[in-house]
Amino acid sequence: xxxxxxxxxxxxxxxxxxxxxxxxxxxxxxxxxxxxxxxxxxxxxxxxxxxxxxxxxxxxxxxxxxxxxxxxxxxxxxxxxxxxxxxxxxxxxxxxxxxxxxxxxxxxxxxxxx
Numbered sequence: 732x733x734x735x736x737x738x739x740x741x742x743x744x745x746x747x748x749x750x751x752x753x754x755x756x757x758x759x760x761x762x763x764x765x766x767x768x769x770x771x772x773x774x775x776x777x778x779x780x781x782x783x784x785x786x787x788x789x790x791x792x793x794x795x796x797x798x799x800x801x802x803x804x805x806x807x808x809x810x811x812x813x814x815x816x817x818x819x820x821x822x823x824x825x826x827x828x829x830x831x832x833x834x835x836x837x838x839x840x841x842x843x844x845x
Contacts, residue, residue: 754799758789766790772834777816781808782842785820788834795832805839 751758767790777783785804787796795815806820806829815830 757799782839783836791834797829
């Protein structure tokens, strides 16, 4: 009599903590906005002291894309380093200095009214 025993091997898959981990919904564009954006965002001149919003553009991740933790935050431009801007963002009780490319920032709406 042949007895066949099947063993089920349980495989535990490790959770990788990469730079863009759990960012599927944050870094998703609308269907009609997919692809590279317009050239207008490159023509805006930012000055030191401007209030900007950190809005990451998922189609451009080559230079100066901040971590997903800073998406939607507002900060001040402190300086310029090469083609990127130094933006000081407050999170909790600490202030962070981020190097962000101009594709991932926009002027704050409420600071434009002043």
